[in-house]
Amino acid sequence: MIEFATLASIVSIATGVPSAMEHIIGAYSYLGIFFLMLLESASLPIPSEIVLPVIGALSSASKLDVYLGIIAAIAGSMVGIAVDYYAAYYIGKDIVYRHLGAFHIKRKTLDGFDEWFKENGRFAVFISRLLPVVRGLISFPAGFAMMPKRQFFFYSFMGTVIWDVVLVLFGYYALSTSNVYLLMGMIAAFGIALYVIYAVAIRRINVMAKRKHA
Numbered sequence: 001m002i003e004f005a006t007l008a009s010i011v012s013i014a015t016g017v018p019s020a021m022e023h024i025i026g027a028y029s030y031l032g033i034f035f036l037m038l039l040e041s042a043s044l045p046i047p048s049e050i051v052l053p054v055i056g057a058l059s060s061a062s063k064l065d066v067y068l069g070i071i072a073a074i075a076g077s078m079v080g081i082a083v084d085y086y087a088a089y090y091i092g093k094d095i096v097y098r099h100l101g102a103f104h105i106k107r108k109t110l111d112g113f114d115e116w117f118k119e120n121g122r123f124a125v126f127i128s129r130l131l132p133v134v135r136g137l138i139s140f141p142a143g144f145a146m147m148p149k150r151q152f153f154f155y156s157f158m159g160t161v162i163w164d165v166v167l168v169l170f171g172y173y174a175l176s177t178s179n180v181y182l183l184m185g186m187i188a189a190f191g192i193a194l195y196v197i198y199a200v201a202i203r204r205i206n207v208m209a210k211r212k213h214a
Helices: 002-014 017-042 048-060 066-093 093-098 107-120 122-130 135-144 150-173 181-212
Strands: none
Touching: 017 048, 017 066, 017 135, 048 066, 048 093, 048 122, 048 150, 066 135, 066 150, 093 135, 107 122, 107 135, 122 150, 150 181
């Protein structure tokens, strides 16, 4: 099995992940996972596309329990989702839009998600949890629309479980290889697949945003 230090170095080179993130996972274990996933789901720039596979790789190397890692990730994700949803639900659209910079969100992107939610409702909440990079954004339009809490959290939970489990298992089975070239190839293929999913979804959502402002 590849050691975590080697894995972290390779992942950092391939993706540009800050060493601080590696340190948090290595030093704080499940609490670190919970914290990182909370920030990611609260729309801060923490890449779950990296955090979750690293959990799997550490579990494969017997440095974490894979089930506890998944539970910590899902719990952090759901708390982060709740932060955005309740901010939108209770604070309202006007105030949230004035402070989008704090969430590192572009107004155009959020407008697109708002239109997508209006057209697709519960499906939009579920499928958005499977979109790289912008997974948490759907919480805002759902909160603006005061979507029933039970529905929102149910569909968010279902999408989050699928996303978290799939990426952790990718790390468990793929990133645990000791063949550096195979590892780099898998990371590249994985990154390309995520980018394609993201690009197609965002293109569709941006079309909706343009339609709104036309």
